[in-house]
Each structure stands twice: as C-alpha cells, then as structure tokens.
Amino acid sequence: MGRILAVDYGTKRTGLAVTDEMQIIASGLTTVETKELLQFLKDYVSKENVEKIVVGLPKQMDNTASESEVYIQKFLVQLAKALPEIPVNRVDERFTSKMAFQTMIDSGLKKKQRKNKALIDEISATLILQSYLTSVQ
Template identity: 65%
Template sequence: MARILALDYGKVRTGIAVTDELQIIASGLTTVATSELPQFLRKYLATEDVERIVIGEPKQMDGTPSTSEALMQPFIAKLEKWYPNILVTRQDERFTSKLAFDSMLASGLGKKKRSNKALVDEISATIILQDYLNRK
C-alpha cells in the first residue's frame, strides 16, 4: 500500500503528517513555510509512494467554509493538476489547533515548546490525518 499524506495548510506555515505504508498510524512529519510547500511536495513525492493527500477543511461552527478556504482553493487546484494520480480529500479541521495544544499540554511539554507554532501545525496535521483514518 502507499502512504497517505496530510496537510494543515496555512497562510504562513503548513503542517505535514504521513501514515505508515499500511495506513494504520498517523505521524507528524514536519512543518514547512507554505511558500516552500510545492518544492517540498515535489521532492517528497519523488521518493515516497503516496496515494492520497488529505487537506484540512476549515469550517465555521455552523459548517460553512471559513474565510481561509478561499486561500486554499487555488493551491488545491494546482495540486490536482500537478499530481493527477494522487487523490485529494478534504477533512474537517475544526478544533485541531486546540486539540494539538491540549495534547502538548497533556504530554508535559514546557511553555516554550508549546508556543512553537510550527509544532502545533505539525500536530494539527497529524490529528487531521488520524481523524481521516478513523472516518475511513
């Protein structure tokens, strides 16, 4: 089986998570500057077999798209054009940043590490991916 990659896409940074080859475990991979995301994906996808990319879908509490969705749509269109053989799936990402912060707190990370927004984004991507796997 091929891996599943997840993105917590943001204006400044994008958190990235990936499954194992059996698609059982979601693990944080890294966080990259969003401006560098196309280069990162090109390099990663050249060396790893990925069948699907799960992208967080930001929604308001009432289920309507959040304002950041408009920023994501052009990237998603490019992604589907660049990698037509890789499925792109959306996953509701409400509360993932809060859950990421709570998990950092529960794991005993110090205040300095908890303020690391890149780590929060990576953990958020992992939560998005795990939620997708649980739904699947």
Template identity: 65%
Template sequence: MARLLAIDYGMKRTGIAITDEFQIIASGLTTIASETAIDFLADYFTKEKVEKVIIGKPLQMNGQPSESAAVIEKFVLLFQKRFPDMPVARVDERFTSKMAFQTMIDSGLKKKQRQNKALVDEIAATIMLQGYMAGN
C-alpha cells in the first residue's frame, strides 16, 4: 500500500502529516515555509509512494469559505497542475488548529513549547489526516 499525506496549508507555514504504508497511523511529518511546499512535495513523492493527498478546506462556522480560502484554492490549483495524477481529497479543517493547541496542552507541553506555531500546524495536519482516515 501507499501512504496518505495531509497538508494544512497556510499563508506562511504548511503543516504536513503522513500515514504509515498500511494507512493505520497518522503522524506529523514536518512544517515548511508555504512557498516551498510544491518543491518539498515533488521531492517527497520521488522518495515515498503516496496514494492520495488530503488538503484542508477552510470554512467559517456558517459553512462559507474563510478569508484564507482564496490562498489555499490557488495552492490546490497549482498542486493539481504540477501533480495531475495525484488524487486530492478536500476536508473541512475547522477547529484543527484549536484541537492541535489543546492536544499540546493535554500532552503536557510547557507554554513556551505551545507557542511554536510550526508544531501547531504539523499537529493540525495530523488531526486532519486522522479525521479523514476515520471517515473512510
């Protein structure tokens, strides 16, 4: 089998999570600068077999696209142009950052560690991936 990869794309940083080859466990992979995401993924896809990419879809509480939606949609179009054969699933990413922060608190991370926004993005991508796996 191949891995699933989740992307929590942001204006500055992008959190990336990945499953094991059997798609049982989701783990944070890294957080990268958003402008390097396509090149990072191109390199990663040459090293690891990825079956599908899950990309967050930012929505407001009323279900309408959030203010960051346009930036993420532009990234999705660029991704699909660069990797036309890679299946993409879009998932609601509401609350993933809040859930990531709560996960950091629950795991006992100190306040200074919880201020690491890169770690929040990576955990948010992991939560998004876990949600996708649970729903499929």
C-alpha cells in the first residue's frame, strides 16, 4: 500500500497532509505556497509511494460549488498532466477551516500561534484526509 496525500488548496497557500504507508493515520505534512505546489507534489511523489491524492471540494451551505472551485479545477487539470498515474478523489471540505481553528484551541495553542494561517491550512488538509479515510472504511 502507498500513502494517501490530501490537498487543502488555496490561492496563496496550500495545506498538505499524508497517511502512513498502511493508510491508518492522517498527519499534517506541510503548507506550501500554491505557486510551488505542483513542483512540491512531483518531488514528493518521486521520493514517497503515493497511491492516491485527495483534494478538498469546497461547497456552500446549499451544496453549490464555492467560488474557489474555479481555481481548484484549473489545478486539477495541471495535476492530471503532471502526475497522470495517481488517481484523484474529492472530499467535501465544508467547515474544515473552522474545525482546524477549534482543534488549535482545544490543543492549547496560544492566541499568537492560532493566527498562523499556514498551520490552519495544514490541519484542514489533515481533517480532509481523515474524513476520506473514515468514508472508505
């Protein structure tokens, strides 16, 4: 089995999370500048056995696509060209940013640390990945 990599796509920064090889535990990987995302993913996949990529699917409360979906669709086209051998799944990412912020509070992070948007993005990617793992069990 290979790892599953999750992407919480943003126009400026993108949070990433990954499973262990047994696909049991979702852990935050890092946050990268979105302009460097494809190159980061290509480099990561060349070093690690990645079986699948999970990308967040932002939706409004009425189940329609969020504004950011336009940018994600462009990214997905580029991703398919860059890594055609790796399947991509989408996972509803509603509330992940709020849940990530609450996770930071619950874990005792100080107010200054909770302002770290990169950390929020990484935790959001972890929540997306955990949601995917739960849905396929």
